[in-house]
Amino acid sequence: MFQYTIRRLFLFIxxxxxxLLIVFVTVRLVPGDPAAILVxxxxxxxxxxxxxxxxxxxxxxxxxxxxxxxxxLQGDFGRSIFLGSxxxxxxxxxxxxxxxxxxxxxMMTILIAVPLGIVAAxxxxxxxxxxxxxxxxxxxxxxxxxxxxxxxxxxxxxxxWLPSFGRGPGILxxxxxxxxxxxxxxxxxxxxxxxxxxxxxxxxxxxxxxxLVRSAMLEVLNLDYVRTxxxxxxxxxxxxxxxxxxxxxxxxxxxxxLQFGTLLGxxxxxxxxxxxxxxxRLVVNAISQRDFPVIQGSVIFIATMIxxxxxxxxxxxxxxxxxxxxx
Amino acid sequence: xxxxSLFLTLLxxxxxxxxxxxxxxxxxxxxxxGTMDPRLARDTSAARIQELVYNGLVSLDxxxxxxxxxxxxxxxxxxxxxxVQLRPGVVFHNGQPFTAEDVVYTxxxxxxxxxxxxxxxxxxxxxNVEALDELTVQFNLSQPYAPLLQYLDIGIVPNEAAAxxxxxxxxxxxxxxxxxxxxxxxGNRIELEAFDEYFKGRPNIDKINISVIPDNNVRLIALxxxxxxxxxxxxxxxxxxxxxxxxxxxxxxxTALGYTYLNLNLADPILSDVRVxxxxxxxxxxxxxxxxxxxxxxxxxxxxxLPNTFYYSDEVTEYSYDPERGKALLTEAGWVDNDGDGIxxxxxxxxxxxxxxxxxxxxxxxxxxxxxxxxxxxxxASVRVYEWPSYIGDVIAGDYQVGLIGWLLLTDPDRxxxxxxxxxxxxxYGSYANNTVNELLEQGRAETDPNKRKEIYxxxxxxxxxxxxxxxxxxxxxxxxxxxxxxxxxxxxAGSWKSLETATLN
Numbered sequence: 001m002f003q004y005t006i007r008r009l010f011l012f013i014x015x016x017x018x019x020l021l022i023v024f025v026t027v028r029l030v031p032g033d034p035a036a037i038l039v040x041x042x043x044x045x046x047x048x049x050x051x052x053x054x055x056x057x058x059x060x061x062x063x064x065x066x067x068x069x070x071x072x073l074q075g076d077f078g079r080s081i082f083l084g085s086x087x088x089x090x091x092x093x094x095x096x097x098x099x100x101x102x103x104x105x106x107m108m109t110i111l112i113a114v115p116l117g118i119v120a121a122x123x124x125x126x127x128x129x130x131x132x133x134x135x136x137x138x139x140x141x142x143x144x145x146x147x148x149x150x151x152x153x154x155x156x157x158x159x160x161w162l163p164s165f166g167r168g169p170g171i172l173x174x175x176x177x178x179x180x181x182x183x184x185x186x187x188x189x190x191x192x193x194x195x196x197x198x199x200x201x202x203x204x205x206x207x208x209x210x211x212l213v214r215s216a217m218l219e220v221l222n223l224d225y226v227r228t229x230x231x232x233x234x235x236x237x238x239x240x241x242x243x244x245x246x247x248x249x250x251x252x253x254x255x256x257x258l259q260f261g262t263l264l265g266x267x268x269x270x271x272x273x274x275x276x277x278x279x280x281r282l283v284v285n286a287i288s289q290r291d292f293p294v295i296q297g298s299v300i301f302i303a304t305m306i307x308x309x310x311x312x313x314x315x316x317x318x319x320x321x322x323x324x325x326x327x
Numbered sequence: 328x329x330x331x332s333l334f335l336t337l338l339x340x341x342x343x344x345x346x347x348x349x350x351x352x353x354x355x356x357x358x359x360x361g362t363m364d365p366r367l368a369r370d371t372s373a374a375r376i377q378e379l380v381y382n383g384l385v386s387l388d389x390x391x392x393x394x395x396x397x398x399x400x401x402x403x404x405x406x407x408x409x410x411v412q413l414r415p416g417v418v419f420h421n422g423q424p425f426t427a428e429d430v431v432y433t434x435x436x437x438x439x440x441x442x443x444x445x446x447x448x449x450x451x452x453x454x455n456v457e458a459l460d461e462l463t464v465q466f467n468l469s470q471p472y473a474p475l476l477q478y479l480d481i482g483i484v485p486n487e488a489a490a491x492x493x494x495x496x497x498x499x500x501x502x503x504x505x506x507x508x509x510x511x512x513x514g515n516r517i518e519l520e521a522f523d524e525y526f527k528g529r530p531n532i533d534k535i536n537i538s539v540i541p542d543n544n545v546r547l548i549a550l551x552x553x554x555x556x557x558x559x560x561x562x563x564x565x566x567x568x569x570x571x572x573x574x575x576x577x578x579x580x581x582t583a584l585g586y587t588y589l590n591l592n593l594a595d596p597i598l599s600d601v602r603v604x605x606x607x608x609x610x611x612x613x614x615x616x617x618x619x620x621x622x623x624x625x626x627x628x629x630x631x632x633l634p635n636t637f638y639y640s641d642e643v644t645e646y647s648y649d650p651e652r653g654k655a656l657l658t659e660a661g662w663v664d665n666d667g668d669g670i671x672x673x674x675x676x677x678x679x680x681x682x683x684x685x686x687x688x689x690x691x692x693x694x695x696x697x698x699x700x701x702x703x704x705x706x707x708a709s710v711r712v713y714e715w716p717s718y719i720g721d722v723i724a725g726d727y728q729v730g731l732i733g734w735l736l737l738t739d740p741d742r743x744x745x746x747x748x749x750x751x752x753x754x755x756y757g758s759y760a761n762n763t764v765n766e767l768l769e770q771g772r773a774e775t776d777p778n779k780r781k782e783i784y785x786x787x788x789x790x791x792x793x794x795x796x797x798x799x800x801x802x803x804x805x806x807x808x809x810x811x812x813x814x815x816x817x818x819x820x821a822g823s824w825k826s827l828e829t830a831t832l833n
Contacts, residue, residue: 030716030717031716031717031720031721032714032715032716032717032719032720033716033720036716036719036720036723037715037716037719038369038445039369039445039446040369040445041719041722041723041732041734041754042446042734042742042746042754043445043448043753043754044448044746044753044754045753046448046753047445047447047448047753048723050440050443050447051443051445054441054442054443055443079494082361082362083359083361083362083513083514084361084362084364084367084494084497084498085497085498085513090513093512093513094514149542149544149545149548152545152548153548156548156549156552156554157548157551157552160552160553163554164545164548164549164552164554165538165540165545165546165549165554166515166516166538166540167515272541272542273542273545274545275515275538275539275540275541275542275545277512277514277515277516281514281541282514285514288714288715288716289716290716
């Protein structure tokens with residue numbers, strides 16, 4: 001297992017180098033010149049030429065790539081063209097916000113979708129089952145931005161329960177203050193801010209995973225060994241939770257792992273609606289302004305994160321199903 | 328018992344919060360300021376916030392007349408020499424006194440090629456700036472340059488601090504302005520605090536928290552739910568009517584310093600015929616655009632001379648909506664529908680025009696509206712809407728037929744015309760060429776008498792109207808909506824929030 005992990009970690013290098021190369025070339029192939037956007041329509045051809053030179057974008061592409069990789073290896077991912085700040089600093093500031101959102105959404109997905117799927121599978125073709133199917137259908141087909149704005153309208157404007165935008169102090173730092181000063185206010189505020197965006201983000205995943213759990217459970221519940229377990233006189237609760245669920249969970253874990261990537265992607269829209277200061281918004285802004293260094297830096301980070309999650313998913317198989325071993 | 332102590336603690340915290348209540352203004356913006364270095368500023372958000380953190384030598388009042396700010400007085404000692412007397416006793420946020428050296432440093436670095444200032448070309452007629460003494464500076468110009476004073480509202484940075492911080496100065500601004508930056512989460516939130524030693528006196532508002540909320544609807548909801556006290560354009564036009572009726576908010580509207588127009592590419596064989604261009608102008612119902620799409624927020628446009636400014640003129644003629652006249656002009660130009668398919672043709676070529684713009688719901692609606700009108704007149708008009716970076720690239724390259732764009736921050740008629748209509752102008756995307764216009768624009772730039780300038784630009788406006796390189800559709804509107812607790816906020820056509828230095832919050 002240790003060896004397998006090490007080998008997988010080494011595989012990260014070509015993956016990330018490949019991602020970098022593709023991003024580097026793509027952003028420069030897509031029409032749109034950062035110098036033209038920086039000086040705006042008011043800029044003159046001289047202005048654009050001058051800015052292009054100052055940014056080093058007049059150099060040959062292989063040289064630009066070489067310089068970028070050389071600096072990146074030393075931890076220098078350059079400066080944002082539009083924000084003027086160090087890219088590393090921007091990414092590291094935005095990252096916790098996005099992780100917080102994706103993590104909460106993932107928690108919601110698991111805590112809501114798995115029980116929902118199990119209940120639906122145990123009562124197939126009943127009102128409960130149909131209810132969860134309708135919910136799932138809504139979740140998959142409703143666009144994120146629409147659901148988000150509706151949620152804000154209801155909970156912030158009509159009911160006034162939750163803030164309409166932004167992030168609180170952040171859940172992790174707020175727990176820090178809770179332990180150091182005993183003040184719950186920060187945690188409460190952070191959760192209030194995070195609830196709507198996390199739910200918006202999770203809605204689609206909840207639907208998908210609930211359907212998946214339902215069908216996996218239905219399949220497993222009809223298998224011989226479950227009948228044996230029931231015949232042995234085990235309680236239904238034990239049959240479902242101990243015998244059936246474990247086996248039904250394997251495909252679910254794969255999807256939940258992949259969902260993490262989807263959640264990071266969905267964060268782009270959610271973060272824009274809720275003015276959540278995360279990586280998704282940073283990337284979207286960077287793309288719409290052709291801020292090359294920021295796009296490159298963020299994509300490398302996202303690619304690394306998704307690679308790590310995929311590895312964790314693969315490793316978790318061994319825990320769920322002892323038959324799987326990595327040698 | 329445990330709950331009781333928790334309750335007491337909570338009460339104490341709440342009480343403490345009430346005791347120490349600062350006057351905090353929560354404002355919302357659609358985009359973050361790119362940088363807080365005024366020399367590098369390019370977007371309107373940066374301009375908004377920099378006006379609070381810095382002072383310029385002058386500031387433009389709502390009528391766009393330069394008023395003394397860090398400059399006490401100024402005097403053109405020759406057409407190419409401007410001597411500025413500076414205000415004594417001003418300090419920067421870091422405690423350093425403000426002197427002539429800071430002015431020299433600001434403009435010298437701004438003009439350095441490698442510094443990368445996006446708006447450098449507005450200042451290039453300046454040869455150099457020198458300090459005559461501690462509080463007097465002299466601007467030496469290479470040619471008479473009338474608009475110069477309009478552009479001296481750019482914030483002055485402190486020589487030593489800016490030089491020491493280099494590229495990091497934009498993240499750690501130091502100005503002389505009414506508010507200083509306390510915290511800046513990029514792309515998210517800006518926190519400003521009143522500057523005790525501000526030379527006009529400490530502002531009444533203690534803190535300004537500016538949140539960046541990209542979605543126009545969410546920003547509006549945040550205002551309505553009380554999370555924000557002030558927002559400004561862009562505001563969804565269809566919501567405006569409802570908000571005006573709300574008792575809680577003050578809604579102020581004015582014309583902004585910009586217009587939205589159709590840029591006709593004169594290099595295109597169809598559009599090179601002035602009769603076709605005039606026909607398009609007659610076929611565009613600007614009143615309907617203003618009313619139907621913008622609910623009156625943007626007003627019907629006429630020329631580049633903006634209403635509510637000194638240079639506006641009633642004399643310039645306009646194309647009132649007249650489809651019959653437009654169709655007649657097309658026929659006169661040889662475009663006739665011979666095969667009865669509803670589309671006009673000439674020499675076997677159909678009359679096809681592509682209308683393009685960047686992704687923006689209102690701009691798209693404008694083009695779709697025009698498409699319908701033009702189709703009725705026998706023009707096979709199509710609409711293409713794509714993202715800004717690609718679109719602006721195509722416009723710059725002259726790769727378009729009819730482009731819907733806007734010009735902003737036109738604080739001087741020179742800024743609305745010289746680069747756009749001069750044959751050598753850097754923004755003359757549609758290849759417009761007229762020697763009379765060239766000469767007039769050069770005169771207008773050099774003339775210092777405002778009344779003479781007004782005559783010159785009125786003449787240019789009439790020629791542009793007659794030759795139609797642009798179809799001026801709309802004068803952009805500017806809207807501020809704020810809680811009525813904020814008093815003394817003055818709406819400014821440039822979108823300035825400068826009056827927050829004297830406004831009060833109840």
